[in-house]
Amino acid sequence: MTVRFVRPVSTAAYAAKRLALGALMLLAIAVVAHRFGPLATPHFIALTLLSGAIAAVSLPFALRGLLQLWQHGAEGGVASTKALIYALPPLALVLFAGFLYQSHPRLYDVTTDPDDPPGWRRPPQADQLWLSRPPIATLADRRFEKLDYPALTGRRYEGALDRVYEAVMTVAKENRIALKAERGLSRAREEAADREAQSQAQAQVESEPKAAPRVRDRRALAAPPVPDVIPVPLPRPDPAAQSLLPQANGDLLLQGATRTLILGLPFDVAVRLREEEETTLVDVRVAASYGAHDLGLGADIAETFLRALDAELLGIAAQ
Numbered sequence: 001m002t003v004r005f006v007r008p009v010s011t012a013a014y015a016a017k018r019l020a021l022g023a024l025m026l027l028a029i030a031v032v033a034h035r036f037g038p039l040a041t042p043h044f045i046a047l048t049l050l051s052g053a054i055a056a057v058s059l060p061f062a063l064r065g066l067l068q069l070w071q072h073g074a075e076g077g078v079a080s081t082k083a084l085i086y087a088l089p090p091l092a093l094v095l096f097a098g099f100l101y102q103s104h105p106r107l108y109d110v111t112t113d114p115d116d117p118p119g120w121r122r123p124p125q126a127d128q129l130w131l132s133r134p135p136i137a138t139l140a141d142r143r144f145e146k147l148d149y150p151a152l153t154g155r156r157y158e159g160a161l162d163r164v165y166e167a168v169m170t171v172a173k174e175n176r177i178a179l180k181a182e183r184g185l186s187r188a189r190e191e192a193a194d195r196e197a198q199s200q201a202q203a204q205v206e207s208e209p210k211a212a213p214r215v216r217d218r219r220a221l222a223a224p225p226v227p228d229v230i231p232v233p234l235p236r237p238d239p240a241a242q243s244l245l246p247q248a249n250g251d252l253l254l255q256g257a258t259r260t261l262i263l264g265l266p267f268d269v270a271v272r273l274r275e276e277e278e279t280t281l282v283d284v285r286v287a288a289s290y291g292a293h294d295l296g297l298g299a300d301i302a303e304t305f306l307r308a309l310d311a312e313l314l315g316i317a318a319q
Helices: 011-036 041-072 077-103 139-148 161-174 185-207 297-312
Strands: 109-111 155-157 178-183 252-259 266-276 279-288
Touching: 011 041, 011 077, 041 077, 109 139, 109 297, 155 297, 161 178, 161 252, 161 266, 161 279, 161 297, 266 297, 279 297
Parallel strands: none
Antiparallel strands: 109 279, 155 279, 178 252, 252 266, 266 279
């Protein structure tokens, strides 16, 4: 008589495998659709949290399957192991995001100049959907920023504004920052062209022989005639329209956007170039497009950009 041993099957192990595989596939589809497709960031965050929740539900079933394998030799040990492997990426992403959320200040807008941050050429507009955040960064937020990011400061370079501008555009392209809106750029280019024309004219004057001084005409020294009609000054322009004009202090403001490399989280970026005497001051502002917390990524984007700018302008940084 043949004795046949019937091995029990752990249904919990196979249920855990199906749940964990579904969570992994949901996360993969969400990442691809958000990074390269039309999926909005609030929807991506919701799907990521859902995949993490499904993966968390699969863990007790996987552990039960391993326990049944140990106690009763139930079939399903391989399925339980695969479930644990499939559930690892969604859980790791959600837990890592939670760690960043708790370890970084609750800020979504950071800048190298909290007292006078660079303005937006066009205020960023994004439909927050189920996410909520304050409309603007408050003074309290700026104070927290000073305490939590003391090393995030602007840069001063001993160079002309047009030279620093070229370096900023080069570094922005290398760091996947698409700068679009510009203010004061035409004035900066005109000043650069004027400096070049003046240097050429000066070189031409120095190369020519000096002519004898001319005797001034006495009629030229007479007082100019008084016009019959004195022009009346026009009213000042509207402040809203005046903000679109080049700044009187010669600031150059660049605005653009960037996305993180893997998940594609969007951020708005503003770079301000201010010419002061013989130096050019560079300040950066980075704001998350969605949500009230940037998980510390905004400061990382700004610091990475400034370090690359230091390397690009190596040798002309002011002490």
